[in-house]
Amino acid sequence: MAKRGKWKSTLGFVLAAAGSAVGLGNIWRFPYVTGKNGGAVFLFFYILSVLFLGLVVMYAELSLGRATQKNPVGAFEKIKPSSPWKAVGFLGIFTGVGILSYYSVIAGWTLYYFYISSLGKFSGNLTQAQIDEIFSAFVSNPFLTISLLLVFIFLTSFIVSKGVSSGIERWTGILMPLLFLILLILSIYSLTLPGASEGLKFYLKPDFSKVNLKMILSAVGQAFFSLSLGMGAMITYGSYLSREDNLFSSGIEVVAFDTLVAFLAGIIIFPTVFTYGLSPQAGVPLVFKTLPFTFSRLPLGRLFGPLFFFLLAIAALTSTISLVEVATSYLVDERRIPRPRAAFLVGAVAFLLGIPSALSTSPGLFSRFAFGKSFLDLMDYLWANLSLPLGALLLSIFVGYVWGAEKAAVEIRFRKDRKFPGEDLWIYDIKYFVPLVLAVILLFAAFGSS
Numbered sequence: 001m002a003k004r005g006k007w008k009s010t011l012g013f014v015l016a017a018a019g020s021a022v023g024l025g026n027i028w029r030f031p032y033v034t035g036k037n038g039g040a041v042f043l044f045f046y047i048l049s050v051l052f053l054g055l056v057v058m059y060a061e062l063s064l065g066r067a068t069q070k071n072p073v074g075a076f077e078k079i080k081p082s083s084p085w086k087a088v089g090f091l092g093i094f095t096g097v098g099i100l101s102y103y104s105v106i107a108g109w110t111l112y113y114f115y116i117s118s119l120g121k122f123s124g125n126l127t128q129a130q131i132d133e134i135f136s137a138f139v140s141n142p143f144l145t146i147s148l149l150l151v152f153i154f155l156t157s158f159i160v161s162k163g164v165s166s167g168i169e170r171w172t173g174i175l176m177p178l179l180f181l182i183l184l185i186l187s188i189y190s191l192t193l194p195g196a197s198e199g200l201k202f203y204l205k206p207d208f209s210k211v212n213l214k215m216i217l218s219a220v221g222q223a224f225f226s227l228s229l230g231m232g233a234m235i236t237y238g239s240y241l242s243r244e245d246n247l248f249s250s251g252i253e254v255v256a257f258d259t260l261v262a263f264l265a266g267i268i269i270f271p272t273v274f275t276y277g278l279s280p281q282a283g284v285p286l287v288f289k290t291l292p293f294t295f296s297r298l299p300l301g302r303l304f305g306p307l308f309f310f311l312l313a314i315a316a317l318t319s320t321i322s323l324v325e326v327a328t329s330y331l332v333d334e335r336r337i338p339r340p341r342a343a344f345l346v347g348a349v350a351f352l353l354g355i356p357s358a359l360s361t362s363p364g365l366f367s368r369f370a371f372g373k374s375f376l377d378l379m380d381y382l383w384a385n386l387s388l389p390l391g392a393l394l395l396s397i398f399v400g401y402v403w404g405a406e407k408a409a410v411e412i413r414f415r416k417d418r419k420f421p422g423e424d425l426w427i428y429d430i431k432y433f434v435p436l437v438l439a440v441i442l443l444f445a446a447f448g449s450s
Contacts, residue, residue, distance in 0.1 A: 064395075
């Protein structure tokens with residue numbers, strides 16, 4: 001039996017876990033959702049959600065992983081043998097592969113936009129109509145979108161196939177500092193733009209008259225999705241931690257890094273949007289349509305355009321690595337499949353499942369697949385809006401009542417004879433507050449308006 005992988009250092013774990021959390025959702029979805037929900041007031045509730053919900057569930061997943069030294073399925077099985085609870089682990093695996101399949105489609109777009117922006121495709125004060133046409137022509141080319149999907153999944157599977165320390169830890173140790181450096185450069189530059197003050201006012205000065213239930217639930221949902229919670233990724237990464245690692249401080253560092261990246265993305269987007277009189281609610285087009293328009297007019301747009309899309313590609317890659325790893329760890333631990341074969345097997349399944357999502361942007365069957373949604377939109381709704389919060393809800397119940405919140409708390413402590421700061425509040429949150437909020441989110445997602 002092959003020796004199970006371990007992180008070489010706590011820093012390696014923090015960068016890998018932060019890489020799992022940091023993704024396209026932080027850099028384009030977070031600014032879009034923030035703009036749609038009132039700017040600074042959404043940011044306020046997002047940070048509260050990260051601290052009192054996201055961090056709580058993060059600790060629950062990490063403690064379960066390290067205590068059992070198992071993948072998501074094995075972790076539930078070890079705590080409660082021969083019980084239905086291991087189905088929660090399988091739910092996490094299916095969720096990870098499901099998200100990977102359509103997420104890699106969007107990730108492939110970032111590679112294409114990095115390529116064409118590097119060639120100067122967006123130079124010369126293009127009109128918005130011209131940029132829209134570039135986007136439409138690209139996403140309507142099935143051969144190109146499927147090829148980019150394959151490239152991105154192959155690259156992800158290759159890194160995961162190299163193992164925990166030699167693959168995941170090594171590459172995220174390179175990619176995450178690079179991502180942060182590019183973010184800082186773009187953030188500093190955006191603050192020099194003429195519309196920076198108006199953009200920052202919208203982003204940082206809350207208007208609490210815009211508070212409503214839908215906005216608060218959206219902030220909670222964004223916190224969970226951006227932290228990769230509810231699919232077993234942090235159980236898996238926690239299982240590679242040693243007993244000497246400080247789980248309490250590591251969890252804080254991961255959450256802080258993820259939140260900082262999202263915050264800096266807003267610093268980049270809103271001054272730029274307000275400078276050129278664009279809409280902060282543009283969603284995907286904010287990145288693939290609106291920002292190329294902006295880069296074509298910036299004095300250094302030829303440099304910052306490729307930098308931005310390279311940043312998106314890195315963010316996407318560090319997330320897809322964790323999505324592949326969740327299923328790979330199960331196949332390695334429980335099915336004794338060699339890691340390289342397991343990683344590429346997971347990638348192959350995700351690629352085949354991702355083809356309909358890649359075809360969703362072209363006219364045809366998958367563009368209006370069911371319930372008025374494209375196949376890609378349906379996958380996002382199923383896995384991100386329903387499966388992730390369901391997984392997090394069941395995990396919180398398992399840790400709070402089946403394993404026992406008090407046992408989990410001991411695992412989180414750095415010194416077993418001394419409580420960690422806020423331990424009593426964490427126990428209350430994981431047993432009562434988190435399940436209640438997640439149940440409301442699920443009901444809203446299933447029966448409320450989108």
